[in-house]
Amino acid sequence: MNMNxxxxxxxxxxxxxxxxxxNIVQSGATNGAKVLWIALVVLLPVLGLIIWFVAGPRGGRT
Structure with a gap:
């Protein structure tokens, strides 16, 4: 059960x-910023997601 x-x-x-x-890829952020945000989300999946949700670039923003 716990495994499920x-x-x-x-x-x-x-x-x-x-x-x-x-959403990061679709955002209006610079390519360097996109790479850093993606690295943060990939390396720290839960914490990076929380940080991105609070402070990261959103899709469609310029």
């Missing part, structure tokens, strides 16, 4: 990280 919960939590984090990366 952790697997579902991991899948949710993976999907949210992919969503964040897509």
């Amino acid at each position: 919960v952790s697997g579902i939590f991991g899948l949710i984090i993976l999907l949210l990280d992919i969503w964040a990366i897509v």
Whole structure:
């Protein structure tokens, strides 16, 4: 049972990280900033996602 919960939590984090990366790529940030944000989300999946949600670039912004 506990294994199923952790697997579902991991899948949710993976999907949210992919969503964040897509939004970062579509944002109006510079390429250097995009690379740094993507690296943060990939290297620190949960913490990077939280930091991006609070302070990161959003899709469609210029």
